[in-house]
Amino acid sequence: MFDTLSDRLTSVLQNLRGKGRLSDTDIDATAREIRIALLEADVALPVVRTFIARVKDRAKGAEVSGALNPAQQVVKIVNEELVAILGGETRRLTFAKTPPTVIMLAGLQGAGKTTLAGKLARWLKGQGHAPMLVACDLQRPNAVTQLQVVAERAGVAVFAPEPGNGVGDPVDVARRSIDAARRDQHDIVVVDTAGRLGVDEELMRQAADIKAAIGADEVLFVVDAMIGQDAVSTAEAFRDGVGFTGVVLTKLDGDARGGAALSVREVTGAPILFASNGEKLEDFDAFHPDRMASRILG
Numbered sequence: 001m002f003d004t005l006s007d008r009l010t011s012v013l014q015n016l017r018g019k020g021r022l023s024d025t026d027i028d029a030t031a032r033e034i035r036i037a038l039l040e041a042d043v044a045l046p047v048v049r050t051f052i053a054r055v056k057d058r059a060k061g062a063e064v065s066g067a068l069n070p071a072q073q074v075v076k077i078v079n080e081e082l083v084a085i086l087g088g089e090t091r092r093l094t095f096a097k098t099p100p101t102v103i104m105l106a107g108l109q110g111a112g113k114t115t116l117a118g119k120l121a122r123w124l125k126g127q128g129h130a131p132m133l134v135a136c137d138l139q140r141p142n143a144v145t146q147l148q149v150v151a152e153r154a155g156v157a158v159f160a161p162e163p164g165n166g167v168g169d170p171v172d173v174a175r176r177s178i179d180a181a182r183r184d185q186h187d188i189v190v191v192d193t194a195g196r197l198g199v200d201e202e203l204m205r206q207a208a209d210i211k212a213a214i215g216a217d218e219v220l221f222v223v224d225a226m227i228g229q230d231a232v233s234t235a236e237a238f239r240d241g242v243g244f245t246g247v248v249l250t251k252l253d254g255d256a257r258g259g260a261a262l263s264v265r266e267v268t269g270a271p272i273l274f275a276s277n278g279e280k281l282e283d284f285d286a287f288h289p290d291r292m293a294s295r296i297l298g
């Protein structure tokens with residue numbers, strides 16, 4: 001296992017305890033440790049550079065004062081900058097003025113979209129909403145059935161193309177789902193879309209067409225935290241091809257470091273709204289930048 005960022009900082013900062021002020025050498029040594037720890041956590045290099053520049057800047061100007069010794073001061077700065085880069089406050093969903101609010105999920109196949117649809121629906125239901133899931137992943141065999149199973153487990157309605165009508169047109173399904181939601185008084189629809197293993201132009205266009213047809217209030221880019229630095233190029237492709245309003249990180253139960261979170265947030269500027277951390281429907285919560293910062297810090 002790698003040392004955590006905290007371990008690294010503690011060892012390099014140990015000899016600073018007696019000092020009243022951080023020297024440039026101290027700060028450089030600290031920056032080196034932060035750099036290694038972030039690269040080990042799979043944070044993209046340009047993001048590491050920006051981050052270190054910010055921390056160095058603040059550490060240089062910092063007067064060591066009051067209750068904090070220099071080591072604690074640096075840890076505090078690193079923590080604050082991590083929280084800032086992760087978005088600061090938790091960003092909440094934007095709801096439409098006139099229901100239904102349309103939330104569309106986009107991402108690579110296997111990212112966890114269908115599972116997330118169920119988690120999100122369950123979570124929204126728990127908050128007093130009446131969500132409906134919409135099956136627009138008509139590409140992958142079984143995707144519709146999988147969504148129906150997930151909806152049943154979450155105890156929510158699902159809108160899917162009628163069986164026997166061929167593959168069907170996802171844009172048409174999405175459009176009709178909005179009418180159905182209005183009719184059946186669902187205040188939120190969560191639209192599951194198709195994804196490929198790699199970025200695929202045709203599917204990007206399809207997702208963009210669905211988005212335009214139903215005027216999505218939120219497009220959530222769903223990304224597997226385990227793919228590390230690849231998360232950046234995938235996020236850029238979806239940003240340019242479809243456009244999204246927020247990010248959901250999945251499989252955080254498998255990614256101990258959270259490097260993907262840091263990179264995606266910094267590179268795309270899009271807020272992370274939710275975190276998914278397990279296969280069960282209840283393994284899900286709003287994304288809290290401060291908690292993720294503590295986890296990265298170790």
Ligand code: GDP
Nearest residue numbers: 109110111112113114115250251276277278279
């Ligand atoms: P989709 O292709 O994007 O719709 O992805 P799925 O929802 O089908 O998920 C792909 C696989 O990842 C399934 O085996 C899920 O059970 C699993 N999965 C989804 N979310 C999580 C998560 O947060 N943690 C873990 N460990 N597995 C997950």
